[in-house]
Amino acid sequence: MTSATRSAGQTGEVVRPNTLRRLLRNPLGLISIIVLGVLLILAIIGPWIAPYSQTHADIAASLAGPSADHLLGTDSPGRDVLSRLLFGTQLTIFSGLLCAAVAIAIGLPSGLLAGYYGGWFDSVAGWAGNMLMSLPGIVVLLAVRAALGPSVWISMIIFGVLLSPGYFRLTRTAVQSVRNELYVDAARVAGLSDGRIIARHIFSVVRAPIIIQTAIVTGVAISIQAGLQFLGLGDPGEASWGAMVNEGFKNIYVAPGLIVPPIVMIGLTIGALVLLANALRDALEDGQKVSRKRRLTDIATGAVTMAMPVVKTGGSAERTAAPARGKRAAATVEAGTEHHLVKVTGLGVGYPQADGSTKHVVDDVSFHVDRGEVLGIVGESGSGKSQTAFSILGLLPDNAEIIAGSIQFDGKYTVEPGDTKVDQARVRPLRGKRIAYIPQEPMSNLDPNFTIGHQLARPLRVVMGMSKAAAKARAIELLGLVGIVDPARTYDLHPHEISGGMAQRVLIAGAISCEPDLIIADEPTTALDVTVQAEVLDLLRGLQKRIGMGIVLVTHNFGVVADLADRVLVMQAGHVVESGDVRQILRDPQNPYTRILLSAMLEGKEPMTMLTEVGRERAGARA
Amino acid sequence: MLSFTLRRLGAGALLLVVISALAYVLMFASGTNIARNILGETATEDQVALKQQQLGLDQPLWQRYLGWAGSALTGSLGRSWFGSEPVAQTIATRLPVTLTLVLTAIVLTAIIALALGVLAATKRGWVDKLLQVSVVVGDAIPGFVLAIILAFVFAIQFKLFPAVSTITPNAPASAWLLSLTLPVLAIVINAVTSSAQQIRSAVIRQYERDSIRTLRSRGLGEGEILFKHVLRGASPAGLTVLSLQFIGMLGGAVIIEKLFAIPGIGNLAVTATQLGDVPVVMGVVLYTVVIVVIVNLLVDLLNGWLNPKVRVA
Numbered sequence: 001m002t003s004a005t006r007s008a009g010q011t012g013e014v015v016r017p018n019t020l021r022r023l024l025r026n027p028l029g030l031i032s033i034i035v036l037g038v039l040l041i042l043a044i045i046g047p048w049i050a051p052y053s054q055t056h057a058d059i060a061a062s063l064a065g066p067s068a069d070h071l072l073g074t075d076s077p078g079r080d081v082l083s084r085l086l087f088g089t090q091l092t093i094f095s096g097l098l099c100a101a102v103a104i105a106i107g108l109p110s111g112l113l114a115g116y117y118g119g120w121f122d123s124v125a126g127w128a129g130n131m132l133m134s135l136p137g138i139v140v141l142l143a144v145r146a147a148l149g150p151s152v153w154i155s156m157i158i159f160g161v162l163l164s165p166g167y168f169r170l171t172r173t174a175v176q177s178v179r180n181e182l183y184v185d186a187a188r189v190a191g192l193s194d195g196r197i198i199a200r201h202i203f204s205v206v207r208a209p210i211i212i213q214t215a216i217v218t219g220v221a222i223s224i225q226a227g228l229q230f231l232g233l234g235d236p237g238e239a240s241w242g243a244m245v246n247e248g249f250k251n252i253y254v255a256p257g258l259i260v261p262p263i264v265m266i267g268l269t270i271g272a273l274v275l276l277a278n279a280l281r282d283a284l285e286d287g288q289k290v291s292r293k294r295r296l297t298d299i300a301t302g303a304v305t306m307a308m309p310v311v312k313t314g315g316s317a318e319r320t321a322a323p324a325r326g327k328r329a330a331a332t333v334e335a336g337t338e339h340h341l342v343k344v345t346g347l348g349v350g351y352p353q354a355d356g357s358t359k360h361v362v363d364d365v366s367f368h369v370d371r372g373e374v375l376g377i378v379g380e381s382g383s384g385k386s387q388t389a390f391s392i393l394g395l396l397p398d399n400a401e402i403i404a405g406s407i408q409f410d411g412k413y414t415v416e417p418g419d420t421k422v423d424q425a426r427v428r429p430l431r432g433k434r435i436a437y438i439p440q441e442p443m444s445n446l447d448p449n450f451t452i453g454h455q456l457a458r459p460l461r462v463v464m465g466m467s468k469a470a471a472k473a474r475a476i477e478l479l480g481l482v483g484i485v486d487p488a489r490t491y492d493l494h495p496h497e498i499s500g501g502m503a504q505r506v507l508i509a510g511a512i513s514c515e516p517d518l519i520i521a522d523e524p525t526t527a528l529d530v531t532v533q534a535e536v537l538d539l540l541r542g543l544q545k546r547i548g549m550g551i552v553l554v555t556h557n558f559g560v561v562a563d564l565a566d567r568v569l570v571m572q573a574g575h576v577v578e579s580g581d582v583r584q585i586l587r588d589p590q591n592p593y594t595r596i597l598l599s600a601m602l603e604g605k606e607p608m609t610m611l612t613e614v615g616r617e618r619a620g621a622r623a
Numbered sequence: 624m625l626s627f628t629l630r631r632l633g634a635g636a637l638l639l640v641v642i643s644a645l646a647y648v649l650m651f652a653s654g655t656n657i658a659r660n661i662l663g664e665t666a667t668e669d670q671v672a673l674k675q676q677q678l679g680l681d682q683p684l685w686q687r688y689l690g691w692a693g694s695a696l697t698g699s700l701g702r703s704w705f706g707s708e709p710v711a712q713t714i715a716t717r718l719p720v721t722l723t724l725v726l727t728a729i730v731l732t733a734i735i736a737l738a739l740g741v742l743a744a745t746k747r748g749w750v751d752k753l754l755q756v757s758v759v760v761g762d763a764i765p766g767f768v769l770a771i772i773l774a775f776v777f778a779i780q781f782k783l784f785p786a787v788s789t790i791t792p793n794a795p796a797s798a799w800l801l802s803l804t805l806p807v808l809a810i811v812i813n814a815v816t817s818s819a820q821q822i823r824s825a826v827i828r829q830y831e832r833d834s835i836r837t838l839r840s841r842g843l844g845e846g847e848i849l850f851k852h853v854l855r856g857a858s859p860a861g862l863t864v865l866s867l868q869f870i871g872m873l874g875g876a877v878i879i880e881k882l883f884a885i886p887g888i889g890n891l892a893v894t895a896t897q898l899g900d901v902p903v904v905m906g907v908v909l910y911t912v913v914i915v916v917i918v919n920l921l922v923d924l925l926n927g928w929l930n931p932k933v934r935v936a
Binding site for chain 2: 131133134135136137138139140142143144145146147148219223226227230231232233245249252259263266267270271274275278393395428429431432433435436437439441444445446447448449450455458459462463494496507510511513514
């Protein structure tokens with residue numbers, strides 16, 4: 001959580017609100033905690049407040065209904081149901097907790113060791129864990145019962161061993177992620193030993209998941225022991241809920257009410273545990289949503305950190321104020337603008353937040369691109385340039401909203417003024433055929449389960465209606481066109497069998513395959529080696545000249561812009577800060593932010609590119 | 624692919640050896656009074672010593688395990704200490720019943736959970752909310768309690784199905800169908816919500832992938848994206864969930880079989896456990912582990928077939 005606190009310091013926003021407070025504010029969480037508290041108290045004092053001993057039998061009062069002597073009646077040997085229920089509560093709760101304790105005692109330290117040291121211990125422990133998890137618990141417990149007798153304590157200890165891999169995995173993953181973070185931040189951390197940092201980090205990271213896991217494990221343990229007792233495999237000398245269910249089931253015709261109290265207790269206990277786990281998970285996820293988003297921008301931004309303004313709009317007031325969209329009759333675009341290939345007017349994109357406000361990521365952005373023209377959109381990560389590009393493609397995330405403005409493509413609106421979402425019915429026919437997309441990260445943008453050829457040929461068949469053979473021939477031709485040496489062989493390869501540079505060429509081949517009018521290229525060279533970058537830029541320039549298509553080139557790198565673009569748009573924090581002819585802006589930048597970006601390039605060291613490249617390359621290799 | 628399969632087979636065999644050895648040692652290390660248990664309190668010391676000799680309990684533990692394992696390899700699991708029937712034969716007549724029960728349940732669970740999970744992931748809205756609620760409810764009710772409720776309502780109150788199974792090896796199909804409906808239902812209801820929930824998250828994770836966005840940008844339809852790319856990508860997670868559910872069902876079947884008096888190996892295991900009939904319990908454990916190994920192997924092979932990256936790993 002280091003980066004969360006770091007960025008909190010810079011943005012002045014509240015760090016993660018207290019998970020416990022979120023939990024208690026959730027009514028289900030509060031109820032489950034109260035129920036579990038009462039059960040725990042009953043488990044402790046139960047045997048003292050029980051009116052009878054658990055084995056005291058009054059044959060004369062067999063199967064009696066509720067009375068002053070026996071508040072919940074009696075079972076077939078005439079034992080007091082309430083007393084047995086209370087004794088059973090102690091047995092169930094304590095042995096369930098014992099099971100969880102055993103699982104923690106084994107899983108937590110072994111997970112710590114495996115995550116920290118890795119190596120052979122990690123392999124052996126991982127294998128043992130898989131083995132334990134691949135055994136059906138009840139069958140093992142039957143064997144244990146046959147070997148070691150009916151004690152619920154013994155079976156719960158064994159069951160705890162069986163459930164320990166859950167804790168092992170959880171801890172191991174947490175330790176590894178903290179360790180990885182430590183490597184990155186190692187330079188910043190002086191003085192403290194790895195062990196102490198890990199202990200502190202692990203505690204804060206693992207605490208809540210362990211409580212969740214414990215609630216689940218205790219629930220499973222109680223369920224399985226009740227099951228065993230119901231089968232008559234419990235200790236006959238001790239009152240237990242499962243045995244009481246059995247007793248009730250046997251006498252279901254004679255005394256139908258007998259089965260109710262133990263079932264209610266079982267349902268109530270396990271239900272409360274499940275609800276607690278759920279509520280806690282929700283509380284945790286709510287907290288993470290905020291910090292994860294912030295962390296992503298924080299890491300990606302690198303040198304220049306700029307917090308995104310969270311603008312509170314009065315709910316949907318702004319949207320309702322916008323002209324209501326008529327029926328399907330599409331509004332006509334402003335006269336005199338039809339000839340622009342794409343025209344974006346006053347575009348705003350936002351994400352609704354949990355607290356009812358809307359986070360604006362793009363604000364009042366306007367530009368146009370003509371046929372055969374290359375527009376560069378420059379800005380750092382998080383400046384809204386990719387969001388703008390995705391709006392044109394209609395590929396914004398589901399929760400994104402268009403909060404203002406319009407987009408028109410070739411004289412027709414794809415986003416009319418007043419629309420809150422990109423109308424898929426209008427954009428889908430354009431995608432692939434007329435608007436294409438070159439993504440940033442080559443590896444993650446190819447589906448690992450399908451061959452390169454399949455991913456190139458399918459769109460040709462779907463969009464262009466080609467036959468199978470024609471699509472294959474065209475795909476191989478395209479692979480050659482983007483400079484892949486052995487196209488026919490590459491056609492049959494899977495994405496993991498080619499390099500990142502080749503993958504990016506494949507993606508470019510895919511984008512130009514249907515000869516689109518417009519290409520949206522989102523950082524097309526960022527994830528590549530410097531030498532490959534130049535080749536890919538050459539390729540794009542050549543193709544652009546040959547096919548005569550318009551390009552929207554999204555990048556943070558002025559070098560790429562200088563190489564390719566005719567005009568340029570500089571974005572910062574969702575706004576356009578400067579725009580114009582590329583030579584004019586390179587020669588005489590007006591905006592101070594443009595100057596910062598330019599100087600970064602002119603000194604010739606591209607600090608942001610190099611740093612993020614290493615990180616991305618590694619992320620790509622892992623994914 | 625061959626070496627991949629061989630490695631998985633080896634791991635399975637190792638699991639089998641480790642578990643059977645552990646179970647054997649566990650059962651016999653504590654079993655000093657096994658002979659007395661069988662003969663009862665009234666037996667004389669001489670009778671007990673003789674019985675011990677008959678059962679081979681006077682030999683060292685490792686020797687006995689090797690003997691047991693050796694004969695297990697030839698298909699013999701010894702004889703029940705109580706009925707004197709060969710264990711392998713007892714299990715062989717009961718295994719089909721349990722497999723019918725569990726396989727029917729897992730197939731139904733897979734179909735329903737896949738449909739529900741995909742629907743909840745793609746449509747969200749009320750389907751999703753309903754799933755979320757039923758997951759919590761499903762988790763909160765133990766399988767056997769659910770089975771009791773089903774038995775009470777549909778067998779005892781409405782008498783739609785028999786409360787006690789009428790299955791015998793030669794019973795007509797209708798008897799199997801009627802007897803297994805409630806048990807299968809109990810198992811499926813218990814397994815389906817959490818499976819659907821996990822399939823839902825796997826599908827959502829796939830939709831968040833960059834490659835899906837790129838496929839959309841190429842003009843592919845939503846149907847092709849869902850059925851070819853998303854489901855294929857989510858299949859390893861889905862298969863893992865279902866294989867874990869299957870193993871869980873093998874355990875759950877023990878209680879369900881006892882409850883509905885179904886003559887499967889679960890029921891056998893409970894009776895044998897109550898009697899302390901160690902060879903039978905050992906046999907059931909062994910068969911269960913074999914089934915687990917086979918299921919895991921099938922899932923691994925399927926995953927390798929579906930996901931080209933796994934094959935090289």
